[in-house]
Amino acid sequence: MGREDDAQWREKLTREEYKVLRQGGTEAPWTGEYVDEKRRGVYRCRACGSELFASDTKFDSRCGWPSFWTPLAGDKVKLLEDNTLGMRRTEVRCANCDSHLGHVFYGEGWDNPDDARFCINSISLTLEPAEDQA
Known part of the structure; x- marks a missing residue:
C-alpha cells in the first residue's frame, strides 16, 4: 500500500498503531x-509493508526501543528535522508511506560506521523472520 487518506489509515491500523505511525507518537520504553528480539530477519513498516531494517544491523542500545545502526538502504527511510518538545532531533519516516518510525541519533559513541542509533518504535515494525528462524 502506498499513500492512503486518513480514514483508510484509521480503518487499517489499531488506535495505538495510528497514534505512532500517523500522528508521530512514541510507545513507552521497554x-x-x-526491544529484546534476537531472531534474524527483515523488519518491515507495519503500515505499508516496506522493508526497512535488517536484523543484522540491530543492536542493544539499552534505550528501551529497538535500535539499528542503518536502514536497509538510504532510500528506505527519510529523515526530517524535528524540533518538537523543545529538542532538536532527526525524525525517521518510511519513505514509501510517510509513517513515523522513530528518531535517529548520531555521535553517541556507538561502534558502527556512522556512530548512529536509529531508535524505532516496535509498533511501527513487523518482523519477517528468516526462513530458518520462523
Whole structure:
C-alpha cells in the first residue's frame, strides 16, 4: 500500500498503531515487542509493508526501543528535522508511506560506521523472520 487518506489509515491500523505511525507518537520504553528480539530477519513498516531494517544491523542500545545502526538502504527511510518538545532531533519516516518510525541519533559513541542509533518504535515494525528462524 502506498499513500492512503486518513480514514483508510484509521480503518487499517489499531488506535495505538495510528497514534505512532500517523500522528508521530512514541510507545513507552521497554514495552515494545521487538526491544529484546534476537531472531534474524527483515523488519518491515507495519503500515505499508516496506522493508526497512535488517536484523543484522540491530543492536542493544539499552534505550528501551529497538535500535539499528542503518536502514536497509538510504532510500528506505527519510529523515526530517524535528524540533518538537523543545529538542532538536532527526525524525525517521518510511519513505514509501510517510509513517513515523522513530528518531535517529548520531555521535553517541556507538561502534558502527556512522556512530548512529536509529531508535524505532516496535509498533511501527513487523518482523519477517528468516526462513530458518520462523
